[in-house]
Amino acid sequence: MSILNVEHLTHGFGDRAIFEDVSFRLLKGEHIGLIGANGEGKSTFMNIITGKLMPDEGKIEWAKNVRAGYLDQHTVLQEGQTIRQVLASAFDFLYDMESQMNQICDKMGEASPEELEVLMEELGTLQDLLTMHDFYMIDSKVEEVGRALGLAELGLDKDVTALSGGQRTKVLLGKLLLEKPDILLLDEPTNYLDAEHIEWLKRYLNEYENAFILISHDIPFLNSVINLIYHMDNRKLERYVGDYDKFQEVYAMKQSQLEAAYNKQQKEIADLKDFVARNKARVSTRNMAMSRQKKLDKMDVIELTKDKPKPEFIFKEARTPGRILFETKDLVIGYDEPLSSPLNLIIERGEKVVLYGSNGIGKTTLLKSLLGLIPAFDGKVETGDYLEIGYFEQEMSGSKERTCIEEIWQEFPGFTQYEVRCALAKCGLTTKHIESKVKVLSGGEQAKVRLCKLMNRPSNLLLLDEPTNHLDVDAKEELKRALLAYKGSLVMVCHEPEFYEGLATRVIDCTKWTTKLF
Numbered sequence: 356m357s358i359l360n361v362e363h364l365t366h367g368f369g370d371r372a373i374f375e376d377v378s379f380r381l382l383k384g385e386h387i388g389l390i391g392a393n394g395e396g397k398s399t400f401m402n403i404i405t406g407k408l409m410p411d412e413g414k415i416e417w418a419k420n421v422r423a424g425y426l427d428q429h430t431v432l433q434e435g436q437t438i439r440q441v442l443a444s445a446f447d448f449l450y451d452m453e454s455q456m457n458q459i460c461d462k463m464g465e466a467s468p469e470e471l472e473v474l475m476e477e478l479g480t481l482q483d484l485l486t487m488h489d490f491y492m493i494d495s496k497v498e499e500v501g502r503a504l505g506l507a508e509l510g511l512d513k514d515v516t517a518l519s520g521g522q523r524t525k526v527l528l529g530k531l532l533l534e535k536p537d538i539l540l541l542d543e544p545t546n547y548l549d550a551e552h553i554e555w556l557k558r559y560l561n562e563y564e565n566a567f568i569l570i571s572h573d574i575p576f577l578n579s580v581i582n583l584i585y586h587m588d589n590r591k592l593e594r595y596v597g598d599y600d601k602f603q604e605v606y607a608m609k610q611s612q613l614e615a616a617y618n619k620q621q622k623e624i625a626d627l628k629d630f631v632a633r634n635k636a637r638v639s640t641r642n643m644a645m646s647r648q649k650k651l652d653k654m655d656v657i658e659l660t661k662d663k664p665k666p667e668f669i670f671k672e673a674r675t676p677g678r679i680l681f682e683t684k685d686l687v688i689g690y691d692e693p694l695s696s697p698l699n700l701i702i703e704r705g706e707k708v709v710l711y712g713s714n715g716i717g718k719t720t721l722l723k724s725l726l727g728l729i730p731a732f733d734g735k736v737e738t739g740d741y742l743e744i745g746y747f748e749q750e751m752s753g754s755k756e757r758t759c760i761e762e763i764w765q766e767f768p769g770f771t772q773y774e775v776r777c778a779l780a781k782c783g784l785t786t787k788h789i790e791s792k793v794k795v796l797s798g799g800e801q802a803k804v805r806l807c808k809l810m811n812r813p814s815n816l817l818l819l820d821e822p823t824n825h826l827d828v829d830a831k832e833e834l835k836r837a838l839l840a841y842k843g844s845l846v847m848v849c850h851e852p853e854f855y856e857g858l859a860t861r862v863i864d865c866t867k868w869t870t871k872l873f
Contacts, residue, residue: 364413371787375590387568391587393799393827397570424536432515439511442497445533449490500529520547521714539567546824549713589660617657666783668837673743673813685734688724707845709855712865718848745814755794782807798825819847
């Protein structure tokens, strides 16, 4: 049974085409991985099928009474909302029914006997629906999901804007699970999640009976939960049965066959053109030449897709710093309350240190405390001599109204336009991306803009907070290569062991010093 039909979808931003005549069918129980390079339109596709964005052309048709739940990587939670309120908003449609019931009850006092009968019937139907959806157990359900995701320990009355990236993702996941949709739409759900909750989500999706569409660049996670791949590439959407590894195998074979067919056709075209050129002027062979020209005109010419620009990350290096980069003396990090026991850490020149552990235990706060962006709750941080620090934040700060060119120029006013364009192109961004406003770029493309800033300022110490989030497979591989080649030191927060294995010289388990263990 088809849950969703997308027919002849075409869409673009300005003169940048994202889809051309894309058709798609989602069947009951399909577990789909939606993959493609950064900026190919995966999140845009999700926004179109959920009705957040109107396509330029095409038809999107959902089956009747199908409820979709969407975990959006760009969802903004409102200040002043508590975790409990966000989770309870999963039942907004039930609260609407309750409101309808109250309106019916108000009408009953003035209704005629005939009208009263109709109103009583409507009231009974709504009452049955509320009972069927466990409306009178909402509070206990919210508490139950809050406990399962480790949110209850944070306090369900905590303001959502005070949460870390991973905690916000958990809140949105919790809301989605409470909605019990007929189809899950998940846009990079593992971003900011710690290993424990990635495992929990993996188990949940493997047991999930309904359909889901999952966007993820975390290949081990993707392989463990999906049975179909839809590959978004060059404005098209292609279907592959199996996991990501199987897709790669079939895709490579298809590309090889296409290349062979292209080469064969190009030779045939060259031979035909040569025959026409040599024989069209001679009376005796003119008809044969015209016949071959007709064949040329009718030929369906095979086109090879242009290779996407691959990123090339090279971090500029500053002078050598002193032996000790950071030394903490009984450092306690935190805001209104301590997040750690007293820390005595020494980070030396040449080390590549990875910080890992559960969400919300203070990894980002530790980075900011080392940088002096957040004052120490107690104790102190001593920084070494001649430090030139490059800092990569989890999310892009500041206005996103500027174009990519303006964003880099703001940072490097001495660059010529040519130098700015070259710097962005090296990060794998095309001319159309470079001239676009930052706000229309995908999460991965925005990350590449921030990496561009980092690469072009000489440093001897990089502090990276979840640098792999949003990056596609090629960009992750290139970033790892660049960090291995970087002769400076590194302190990085990362939840992907396959990324930091072979790169880290020391891995610090932050759960050993946090006061926020759940």
